[in-house]
Amino acid sequence: MGKGYQGIVWFVVAILTIIGLSGMVLAQDQPYAGTTVTIITWDTATARAIEKLIPEFEKATGMKVDWNVFAEPVLREKVIADLAAKTGAYDIFLLDGWQTARYARAGYVAALDDLLANKKSEYFCEDFAPIYLDALRYDGKLWGLPYYGHVGILMYRKDLFEEKGITVPVNTDELMVAAEKLTDKANNKFGMAMRAIKGEDNPIISTSWTWVHGGEWLDENMKPGVTSPEFIQGAKWFSDILKNYGPPDVSRYSWLEVQNTFVTGNTGIIFDASDFIGRIEDPNLSQIVGKIGYALAPAGPHGPVTERYASHLFTAGMGINADSKNIDAAWLFLQWMTSKDIQMRTMIEGGNTGITSVSAMASEEFSNTYPGVPVILEALKLANPDYMPHIAEYPELCESIGTQISRTVTGEASVEDAMKIAYDDMYKVLEQAGYYQ
CATH class of the missing domain: 3.40.190.10 (Periplasmic binding protein-like II)
Known part of the structure; x- marks a missing residue:
């Protein structure tokens, strides 16, 4: 020293x-x-x-x-x-x-x-x-x-939930139904918003949900796990809820756009960072102060939240x-x-x-x-700190997954095709890094 x-x-x-x-x-x-x-x-x-x-x-x-x-x-x-x-x-x-x-x-x-x-x-x-x-x-x-x-939590319009008879979702199926009930596209009202922009801003969110469905970035042999049935199921769920019940430009949403669509009253549910509470509860910045409920992210088909929480850590x-x-x-x-x-x-x-x-x-x-x-x-x-891998190649892997998942939200590619591209990109990165020698 x-x-x-x-x-x-x-x-x-x-x-x-x-x-x-x-x-x-x-x-x-x-x-x-x-x-x-x-x-x-x-x-x-x-x-x-x-x-x-x-x-x-x-x-x-x-x-x-x-x-x-x-x-x-x-x-x-x-x-x-x-x-x-x-x-x-x-x-x-x-x-x-x-x-x-x-x-x-x-x-x-x-x-x-x-x-x-x-x-x-x-x-x-x-x-x-x-x-x-x-x-x-x-x-x-x-x-x-x-x-x-920050950690991931569900933030929702409790007044709209009460108005439409929606209970707080405890699983991903119920969250899909709640998002559908809140969607009124003719009046520019949407059920769900999350980050879906290309690149590294979305996997911290999107792969929280592939994790909930049992999917992981890498398998036990450090091979890409993004084409596994569990990862595909989670990616489809994420893509479907946003394509069907999200704002039309949600594929370009970073955290800021997610926050904005919520505080302006245009979207009824968001899943994002716990530190959003500072802005969404600020009467100078938010139109929905006093109308917001908070809940844990719901469980997926792979087990209870105590085992597979949508961490977004x-x-x-x-x-x-x-x-x-x-x-x-x-x-x-x-x-x-x-x-x-x-x-x-x-x-x-x-x-x-x-x-x-x-x-x-x-x-x-x-x-x-x-x-x-x-x-x-x-x-x-x-929350599980390892729902994404702590390895030196994280940025490249993150970029690939984020870009391909965003393509599924736009409808540019099917989940299966997009994840095959992500698999190939990730494999090359890991191979060049010496993981398969």
Whole structure:
């Protein structure tokens, strides 16, 4: 570790307590005074809420924080360019849980285990939801701290359910029927919306449902599993419910379009990220506040939700650049920004609903501010962090599956034909990576 590491244990604890709880200035030693740490993340409520609190950290530590926020596509380009060039321009960067294996194997991100080895820092990780923390592990090591997370839940118009005599679906057949009852295409009203855009944005949703039907990306021999009867059945269900009961342009929907069609009252049911609650319950942004119900995703034909939950699990961690010249200072800031107290403040003051702290999620402040919290907590217990594979080739496999499933929603290809193309693409990627030698 860098110079002064052994002497800052008390300082870390004091900073987390003093800044996190009251914003007071620490008057004692400031081992990193004058050091600038540079962070890059995406533009979310979480990022904007943390940014407002950074001056408190700077005042207490004497450090400077260069906080850079970008839209997701720009973020990805900048991060990979810096990591590949090994310039260390960004000390801390957003680490997608599904990309952890890729970045760790490439040597781009610093393992945090040595930094956590001191017992006085160890307590810090115990408050994270284990499923979020585990998403940032690879090869037995921890590569980031959970900065933001969500899990899949069903969000629906409880007023329309009551009006049409619909009960909350407990299985995928019932969800299909509910979507049909809510669809009135002549009046631009639709039953169900989910992400179906080409590329990597849809598999986190679509393969939640192939998982529910018993399908998996890869079989026990690491061969593509997307042509299995179970995967085909799940992909057909996903395609059918959107083709028949979704908005006409749903094949181009990312998370934002799913959110928009719901808050404008055009679609009665969505399945997506639990952190949607911040916007869909905001009277300044949503036309349906007070009319929303929350439920676990229904079971599929392959078993109860306790065995095969439509997980839609996502964790955004913050990792330390392996080429950073300020690893110890970056570690101090990383602990502060992901601490329970900062998460509580960003939730209360900034609308951050993607919190990863168990105690913050279980707090009265969270449950009193946002409905649906009990459902979120239950979904986190049921979600499987391995419903998609944590391997370095994830991005290429994800792109292929997402592109082909989107083609089935447009009607451009049958599920069987599309999944055969996905199989061939995936096989080539895995073969080139050496899985079949």
